[in-house]
Amino acid sequence: MKRLKFLIACGLVALPAFIVPAIGAQSASGAAALDASGNAADGSTAHRAALVQKLVGKWRSQVAETYQLEESVWVNDMAGTFAQVPIPTLELALKARTFDEMNAILVPPPGLLAGPAGSGSVQPKALGDIGTDLVFVPIAPCRIADTRLAGGQIATNTARHFDVTAVSDYSFQGGSATNCGGAGAAGSFAAGAFNFTVVTPPAAGYITAFPFLAAQPLAATVNYAAGDIRGNFAIVKLDQGASANELSIYAATATHLVIDMVGYFIQAPVPPLDCVETVSSNITVNANSTGTGSSPACAAGYTIVSGGCTMSTFDGRIVSSRQFPGSNTQFCAFRNENPTNSNTGVAYGRCCRLQGGP
Template sequence: MNFGKSLRGTVLACALLVWPATMTLAQSGQGERYQPRSERGRLAAELVRRWAGHVQQVYGTAPQRWAQSMAPTFARAPLANLRHAAQMTDYTAMMAAASEPYAHRSAPGAAKAPSPTPAAAVPSERLLYTMLAPCRLADTRTVAQRMSAGEARSFNLQSLTSQGGSQFGCNIPSDASAVTLNITVVNPDIAGYLTVFPTGATRPLASSLNYRTGDVVGNEIIARLGGDPFPTFSVYSYAGADLVIDVAGYFSAAKGEPLDCQQVSSNYINVAAGAVVSAVSPVCPAGYTATGGGCSSNVYPSIEELYFFSFGPQASGSYACQARNRGSNNNVTIRAEAMCCRLPGR
């Protein structure tokens, strides 16, 4: 696909459908005459018509600005994803469907999610982890506030609509010490990296996520929180890019006796170059409940082009990971891990 031509066409389709912001399609001669010629243009136009008003009402973003910020996503997304997005009746679900890096498939299996890094270390304090259904904390496309090159921006966990997050909140308590985040970079200007760190702390000389020009790529990380009076975290981006941030759980101070926990893991499974492989952890021992999990590998995913495009807990109590090896290294392995906990003495 010629991305430049597709992007120009999508921008035109989006812009004409919302210009000017106060004019209806019936009143606009340009909007009335313009009809997208491609299926991609028609789908993009449908999504803009349906959701521009919602974005303006909830997030205060002018329809034209939102349409322009979404144009790269609509231009790059597989058509199957745009068709799937057009069927969604919820804004967050629509954005998730349109932003998937691989074509949507209706086959059964674990829901797609941004790729995780190797299992991150839990903060050293005695903390209790609470899993959440993935909840949108921020989406710079929704509020048309793309990250600038070299910018470090703070994101809070309480007032989310100002940063493109869920209008209903994500139920993160004010005493949370750390959060599990799925961070996706969309359409960066050049190759670079992100660093996530506690607000108010010195930015570490480390990368949380590497990306390439025009990429749509994500990682799962555990981020410590800083800030006052409400917990926040900061994200530094080397290049200009849009960010989509979901929260999947949080750590808070344990109240009372700590849980008795143990980790169960699958064997390491080889992922040959170009292959897609699944790893599934054992179920928890009797009396234990799965409280979390993760995916690990013998290589650094961003360097070796290993992409975890599906992961999460299963109804059976196990934890499953699905990865694609986009590189040429045949000596790549993955493993699925589940964290199993119980109240002591029970």
């Protein structure tokens, strides 16, 4: 698994000629293309080569020990990345404290951006994204497709597309004749949790699961040998567009495929508010006088969101109506302009919490 994780992060094109001498020199003496201070002496090309030298020197032992890769193999696989990333990214990668952090800087995972120079961190692009801030809904394992029952083998070097959401009956693609415990009726969801099983392929190969209409990634979901019945679990992002299909499966060699869904990820619903009103007892304001009072404080777990003040006759007026920070009450100040009779005021507050809260 560690080897696979590493290979996914690697570039796959040949190392440009301007980097080859620097890499070779690193293996031989560790000093080529550098001036006395350890920096490149002849511009950006040499500077890139120098940074690559330092990266290789810093991580060569971990590559050999953890991934059982020879240095030359690693350098060749990483050549495209070393050649294409901006020089500031190489400089930031050189400051990484761990190998995983270095890889994440050179090839950020989807949805992440390298942090600012010197931060050694990876930052999220956004908060509250409807495609990433999700809740998982587990279901009993349910078959949504079986090519032995519908469609036949996926042909060599082709992709087949499957319907996952807004389905009342999956039997048309070889699956259950139900909506899989409500999954088919849940509307569009951003990702699914699946068990993919290849069944007796005639030759070795692999399948790749990816969102419908998306570019096929350079990754394998299940690797298999001839005659295998082999499965693997994967969480796969799904297309949320208007098309009927949401999931695509590429097969490097012909194979039958069974897909079982065990859950899905959907945007969290906004919970409704649970609100109550608190009302003070009558606040007496004498003739031609002022008075003050407050609503009872909200109960534990509730927060005051609004409130108000009233008086019993038109002789009274509201001088002030507000909520003081931290008080969780509605404050009222009254003025009774009747020259002979008293008046009464009332303060009320509206206290709310999210349902399911304490």
